[in-house]
Amino acid sequence: MTETTEVGLFARTRRAIHPVVFPLVTGAAGVGALVVLSRVNPHEPGHYPTCPSLWLTGLYCPGCGSLRALHELTHLDLVGAWDMNPLAVIAVPWLAWRWLRWLLETLGVRRERRLAPPWVLWTVFAVVVLFTILRNIPFFSPYLAP
């Protein structure tokens, strides 16, 4: 509803671009990033910045190891990726699926947007928090820390 009432240069420019451009550009950027990530090894220090949360607090955040996990995934090493960050491994197919739905929506394949039951999202939240706590406890670190 709000889209139809937007005025101004930004909104008009956005309307002039075919909506399919946005998912295509996003997808191309994602693939480009993965190509770089597969070539430039994040296991070797100095190629990428350290996670700012880890640097500031010394604690592993839920995203620590995801760069290395994605690197392993581009080399089809599922076990290695899981060892680095299991949540990233789970997130990748889901993000790919959401991207595909976004692409189809901009191509006119419309499906009514339905929200997941709230408990699904609260479970996601609980899993992320639990994962963050456990991977910083020495007993679980060998399994959950990157």
Add this chain to the structure above:
Amino acid sequence: MTTVPPPPPAVPVPPVGGSQPPNNNLVLAIITTILCCLPLGIVAIVKAAEVNTKWTQGDLAGAQASADAAKKFSLIGIGVGVAVAVIYFILVAVGIASLEFNTY
């Protein structure tokens, strides 16, 4: 200065339950949390979950507010992440440059 087009005819307010739920922006929240390594993403996940809770309770305005908050926290998180990366690469470039300067 330019002529503003006349506003579109008023759209009748859709009945509750018949309107589209807001985008809960969970995708951005997950990207921030998992791929951008900032705890702001966790706040965004909470806000995204609030969208679904409030929507099922019939709180349309609240759901929209939570959706906007989820987007805001995600974008701040991604912005900080990108800024850290940019600063890092600038420091590396400067470091390498000064290293070469000292060597020769």
